Amino acid sequence: MLMHNPPHPGEIIKEFCLDPLNLSVTEASKALGVSRKTLSAVLNGRAGISPEMAIRLSIAFNTSSESWLMQQTQYDLWHAEQHRNELHVKKLVAA
Secondary structure (H helix, E strand, C coil): CCCCCCCHHHHHHHHHCCCCCCHHHHHHHHHHCHHHHHHHHHHHHCCCCHHHHHHHHHHCCCCCHHHHHHHHHHHHHHHHHHHHCCCCCCCCCCC
């Protein structure tokens, strides 16, 4: 079952990982081994969580990489479902 309008994983990172540790984007990006631009794009919802970023987050914050990918999948799927009626797909059934 899809969560209703799930937050972008970047919001979760900011609110539950960076803010409690009082980390700046610059500090967090250095710790994660990514550029400030890359992390900023994720935090601001302009980029998604890749498998590699999920692993980086899991190491840095002692979480599972699967949980980060699942959050991204839920976010992407919910937004795609909002355009379901715009897709021109025919049902295929066995004769």
